[in-house]
Amino acid sequence: MTTSERSRRVTLAQVAELAGVSIMTASYTYNRPGRVSERARSQVLAAATQLGYGGPDPSAQALRRGSTRTLGVVLGEHLPYAFDDPAAVSFLAGIADVCTGHGYGMTIVPISGSAEDAQRITSAAVDGFILWTTADDDPVLAAVQATRRPVVIHGGPAVAQLDLVSIDNREAARAIGAIAFAGARRVAVVSQPLDRSRVSSVAAGCDLADVRFPVTRDRLAGYRAAAEAVGIAWCDVVVGVCSRNDAAEAERTAVTLLAAADRPEAIVAMSDQQAVGVVRAVRAAGLTVPEDVAVTGWDDTAIAARSGLTTVAQSLREQGAACARTVFGQALDSCTTSWSIVRRSSTRS
């Protein structure tokens, strides 16, 4: 799609000349129709049609006005996968709600995990950025700050000067962990990735200090507190880390967890998708939920209700909207949004 490929651009000046008016009259015809006489207006429009002029050039308008009327959304390293994640998609829908209301577009900035990412952020023609949960050491954080445009981060990390929209992940994890772990002597966690390398692993009592995703770290800390509250040491809690947020990988991970001699009586997951995979693994092992193994999810998406999952309810859509509103300059009521526990049939207590 080179410039040469499309026919030469028609400019406002050409339209004005053909219409026999000044450039400004032509400009007003598009921006302040009320300030132009009926006659001039129709002449300009006629000339535009004749020339095939499609309206003022958005790039030139943006340069002149100092605003692009577009919000940038950075979804993380694996853009295409982000669309497979229902949580991320709900979040986008919330942003879309607000953008539509303001007549703004939303640009999804493509991130590849390479060194070019900063460049991609820098060169995005947007008025502000919304960042989907990322890691403490993500170079994108510095890049968005360098643009000096408004930035709102969802989930984490918390960065000085930048707004944050998040629930209290630690407390929510502690609360749902308390329900899942009640009466259990062995418990396990199916976790989202610990850092941007997204390496899968299964190990007991992972070191929280090594976890680079703050949201994941906070949830693990909450699960840890819940485990300790029922007398289980963190070093005895096996954490299965998945590289992606889907049911299939969670199922494979759960199979491993359940194969242990001393199998867990409760498995807490970090998304409903993962929890569904865990439930499948439990049943495939000939065990029942919740009698043999209690399972919990996170997000309370549609599948949680369908599957009877006890889960942490939070509205990603509302949080997406809150992020957008914040970028638009509406003061955030509070950087922490609400969550609640929805009890269903996948837990015992």
Add this chain to the structure above:
Amino acid sequence: MTTSERSRRVTLAQVAELAGVSIMTASYTYNRPGRVSERARSQVLAAATQLGYGGPDPSAQALRRGSTRTLGVVLGEHLPYAFDDPAAVSFLAGIADVCTGHGYGMTIVPISGSAEDAQRITSAAVDGFILWTTADDDPVLAAVQATRRPVVIHGGPAVAQLDLVSIDNREAARAIGAIAFAGARRVAVVSQPLDRSRVSSVAAGCDLADVRFPVTRDRLAGYRAAAEAVGIAWCDVVVGVCSRNDAAEAERTAVTLLAAADRPEAIVAMSDQQAVGVVRAVRAAGLTVPEDVAVTGWDDTAIAARSGLTTVAQSLREQGAACARTVFGQALDSCTTSWSIVRRSSTRS
């Protein structure tokens, strides 16, 4: 997010001055680092850091270069709902794949169904447009054409001069209809909306000429052919039209269809989500799938496999990618992409 809200913009000229070099040297530092001496480069970078310069302004670059490095995607009137539609989301993922490869961003253009839509299209700073399936009479079609930028339409309608990426919906519908309708004497359709008003309705043998969504029209035409092939007149086929593509509304519609004295023995739906809703309605009525009622879906999304749905398989993701490649100027192999029937347990034959 007014301009005044962010600190005054730092320009390349200021950076150049502080660095003691010409503006061009500063510009080259960002665009052609190889053409600048090590010393000049570091001076410019140091000055940029000191001033808090975040790199060349994207709007100015776009104006100067004549390219925004961004693709526009128009998802239809109800942007926020589009994200709830797994098919649309897969399509977006395919576009994202290709955009990421080209270092392009993708702007989701917000459409509200109002008169401002044309304006929103016109003012989108993008190099080309991809349109998600729409209606023959959608004003967005004229608006994207007026921009004189490359446009690719997915599904339909076919518009002179504009590229189209689609499967042969009529033939696919005929093929799956043949399977669903085999041995049935009464059949019904659960349809997507007929026009942009998105009115729900239940009526026998709807007039195809009134259908404004070409994709829906073609599918109905295919179902009609399949019905007639087994001796059922189109005027005896009840079509339940849903306003949105989700399981809940399809379920309600199917309840109505099944309540008829002469209930259908086969119900074909236009998406897997709808088919899942239909299956629920069938079971809720105390009937079995496929013995009492055969059901088919469309798209072969993950839920189709899980639910054992016979469905039309097509890769929306691949089609999204094809659309993006086409906008980028890669000649389309063929405007018609492939599809196939996946037989599972929701049909009899």
Add this chain to the structure above:
DNA sequence: CTGTTAGCGCTTTCAT
């Protein structure tokens, strides 16, 4: 390797 020139297409300001 560095600098000068000449705009990209448009709109704000201030006249008329």
Add this chain to the structure above:
DNA sequence: ATGAAAGCGCTAACAG
């Protein structure tokens, strides 16, 4: 109601 002037911030194209 209309217009002239003055750039928005940047970079191709060409000198030096």
